[in-house]
Amino acid sequence: MFGIVRPCSHHLGEGLKTQWMAHLCGLCLALRKDHGQFSRIVTNYDGLLISVLTEAQAERSTDWRRTAGPCPLRGMRTASVAQGEGARLAAAVSLVLASAKVRDHMADGDGLLARKPVAAAARRVALGWDRAGARAGAAVGFDTAVLVDAVDRQTGIEALAGPGTSLLTVTEPTETATAAAFAHTAHIAGRPGNAAPLAEAGRLFGRLAHLLDAVEDQAADAEAGAWNPLTATGTSLFEARRLADDALHGIRLALHDVEFTDKKLAHLLLAHELRRSVDRAFGSTTCSHAQSGPGGPQGFGPPPSGFGGPNPYGGNPQGGGAGNPYGGGSGNPYGGGAGGPVGPGGPGGFGGGPAPEQPKGRRGFWAGCGMFFVVCCTCQMCCAESYEGPWSRKKREGCCHNCDCNCNGCDCCCPCDGC
Known part of the structure; x- marks a missing residue:
């Protein structure tokens, strides 16, 4: 619900941080104004990108900001917040996608939603959000049916996916939905020529959002027996990282073709902060382009199990040998051999070391x-x-x-x- 683009205030700087918060608060207040207090729970970081992109393309005017009253989330301070069609489009998209999230939890029987009375109440909430999103979208000329259709197709695609299915087949509905939302910001801002490159950027952003969610949830899904696209299609983390890097590169290229009035915040979020989100999901602190070193070709640790092809890390193909830093020798810092952290005496081994902390289960809706x-x-x-x-x-x-x-x-x- 919160999104994948969560920028650090140090990266933003004071000026861009103020702008980012203006869009976040603007989305929250647009939801409250048009759809009631309860709808504010669908506020999310990725949704505000719609507002950011709209404003970045639009000609400057005096009515693109307003002063909002004190709010507990701002320490009871007033603030200048974004308003207008960009915030309303962001609210419409957030409502429809939140409704989809509720239905997904219901289908999985998560937490309290496994109980029929609670599921019935959640279904009513989801239908209300669908209707509210459709009204809000129509007010700014956006047909949310493309989002609803994408969500409906997702369930069928997941049911048919199995080993050998392309991961991009599974991410396609999300790509289609985000492409439509990104492209419509060009029409709202009065720059129809930007629609095509923004649709491409949105398509790749949707792919990234789906990929990173799958990577972050894979361990918890495996423990809970829940469906995960990586596990279901047999896609390795190495391949997922390659797809993520390709998407990052494509987004940067698409942004170069967009005509902005002021691109600084949009560029920082979609080019730089998005890359950091990928590094965070894969446990990497390096640039996303390929480089050699002990962290492997992408800098995020040893290759996943089952990674085919010749062994680039030395030793025999099964991972043994003293020259292999990820094999089973005694010099292996990543496990397998005696004295290694996952061998005898290491965490989870036979020497009584501390077992790794198990991931906590997800909360119900x-x-x-x-x-x-x-x-x-x-x-x-x-x-x-x-x-x-x-x-x-x-x-x-x-x-x-x-x-x-x-x-x-x-x-x-x-x-x-x-x-």
Whole structure:
């Protein structure tokens, strides 16, 4: 629900951080104004990209910002927030996709949604969000039927997917939905020539969103016996990373063809912060382009099990040999041999070492909603260094926290004048 683009305040800087928060608050307030207080729970980081892209293309005017009243999530401070058709389109998209998320939880029987009375109530909420999203979309000339159709097709595609199915077949509905939403920002902003490159950027962004969600949830899905696209199609993490890198590169190329009025925030979020999201999902701290080193060709650790082809790490193809840093020799720092951290004496081995912490299970929809309000009302989402995701229970970073990240990180993958 929260999205994959979660920028650090150090990367944004004070000016862009203010703009980013203006769009986040603008989306939240657009939902409240048109659809009621409860609809604000569908506010998400990726949805505000629609508002950002619309404003980045539009000619500047005096009515693109307004001053919002005090809010507990801002420490009871007023703020300048985004308004207009971009925020309303972002609200429409967020409502429809949130409705899809609810139906997905219902289909999986997650948490309380396994109980028929709760599922019936959730179904009514989802249908209400569908109708509200359709009304909001129609008000800005956007037909949300393309989103609903994509969501409906997703279920059938997942049911038919199996080993050997292309992962891109599974991600296609998400790609189609985000492409339509991104392209419509060009029409709202009065730049129809931008529709084609923005559709391409949206298609690849949808692919990334689906991929990263699958990578982050794979271990928890395996434990819970839930469906996961990587597991179902037999796609390795190495191949998933390759697809993610290709999508990142394609998004940057597409953005170069878009005519912006002020591209700085849009470029930073979609070129640089999106790359950091990929690195975070794959446990990498390097640039996403290929490079050699102990971290493997992409810098995110040893190749996944089952990775075919010749062994690039030395030793025999089964992973043994002293020259193989990921094999079973005694010098292997990643496991297998005596003295290694996952061998005898290591965590989870026979020497009584501490077993690795098991991932926490996801919260059900309504339990997650309750925790969302707790996180919001205690300002953890904005100000905490980290907090537990209401639904996923994954560690999240507060968007205004003081981080210790490397804010002078490598930007060699995108040499451009948009920074």
